Amino acid sequence: MDIFCERIVPIALVAILAWILFYILRKTSLRRKRSFDQQWPPISDEEFLRRCSVGTNPRVALGVRRIIAEQLCVPYSQVYPEQSFVNDLGAD
Secondary structure: OHHHHHHHHHHHHHHHHHHHHHHHHHHHHHHHHHHHHHHOOOOOHHHHHHHOOOOOOHHHHHHHHHHHHHHHOOOHHHOOOOOOOOOOOOOO
8 A cells, every 4th residue: 555655646646637737738729729720711822922012022922931831830821921920920
């Protein structure tokens, strides 16, 4: 009984706490992703370019879009010209 109380119970408690933390973080992450998907639905390259300022070089704009998507791990089709790096894309 002593070994049970000294070793197994603490390990079980740590495992339970780890599972609870994982569950909370996963739920928060899924909620954040759903919110992002609703606020920023996928758009085509054509729509992206229509939203850019007049006179923007399309090749440069789409290249920057690709780099932002890769570096911030955001789906390419959900990168918009009007997004804020910190507030919308989480680059902090």
